[in-house]
Amino acid sequence: MPFCISLTVNGVKRNIEFDDPRVTLLDLLRERLDLTGAKKGCDRGQCGACTVLVNGRRINSCLALALSHDGAEVLTIEGVAQGEALHxxxxxxxxxxxxxxxxxxxxxxxxxxxxxxxxxxxxxxxxxxxxxxxxxxxxxxxxxxxxxxxxxxxxxxxxxxxxxx
Ligand code: FES
Ligand code: FES
The missing domain is CATH 1.10.150.120 ([2Fe-2S]-binding domain)
Incomplete structure (x- = not known):
């Protein structure tokens, strides 16, 4: 059974379907949304390379199940600059x-x-x-x-x- 969640990622609403309920937010960002700024360093919550903001709070996205963040606002490194102006x-x-x-x-x-x-x-x-x-x-x-x-x-x-x- 496919799962469907809705995320607002860098200000853009996205509806995403996936088959495996174990997919992490990091894999969803990198592999489904082509947002590869968040890095997979350890994939176990030890390095912080995958840090993104979810509803304004920083989390290790490698430890976050995408399914449990339905409706969330996600900010990744790709979304922090304003056009040419760096954050x-x-x-x-x-x-x-x-x-x-x-x-x-x-x-x-x-x-x-x-x-x-x-x-x-x-x-x-x-x-x-x-x-x-x-x-x-x-x-x-x-x-x-x-x-x-x-x-x-x-x-x-x-x-x-x-x-x-
Ligand atoms: S990839 Fe190292 S904490 Fe997530
Ligand atoms: S790991 Fe090389 S700049 Fe931090």
Whole structure:
């Protein structure tokens, strides 16, 4: 019996049918929707390369059953830039060399966006490291990643103040 779910992915509503109820959100994004930004690093919840936002919260999509997220809003790395304008977190990762090979980077950026939305990491590098500890980087670009999160937080806060003025 085919299963059918409806997801809003990067602002676009998608109705997706699949046969296997065990299909993960990660496989659905990569193999059915051709959104290959989220990476399959470990496929067991240990590396964070597959991080996406579901209803605004960061999750490891390799551990999420697609079926259990019917009706959800999903944001992937493909959906964060506004046309040619990078998201502040993307820009900060570039400015601070927050990557080398780039494999972990989509997950790092989605996790950083989620963390900044959560609003409780503050500017303390230790707390940012702790809050990003589910995202591993084999290239050990951690110094740049933490600096990028700090900078992006400031840029987003300033933009918020400008918008409110
Ligand atoms: S691929 Fe999902 S946590 Fe590693
Ligand atoms: S940039 Fe290579 S794994 Fe993080």
């Amino acid at each position: 502040p977190v993307q820009a900060a990762f570039i400015a601070h060399d927050g990557f080398q090979c780039g494999f972990c980077t989509p997950g790092q950026i989605m996790s950083a966006i989620g963390l900044i939305n959560e609003g409780h990491a503050g500017d303390d590098p230790e707390r940012i490291r702790e809050a990003m500890s589910g995202n591993l980087c084999r290239c050990a670009a951690y110094i740049g990643i933490v600096e990028a999160v700090q900078d992006a937080q400031k840029a987003i806060a300033e933009a918020g103040r400008r918008d409110a003025a």
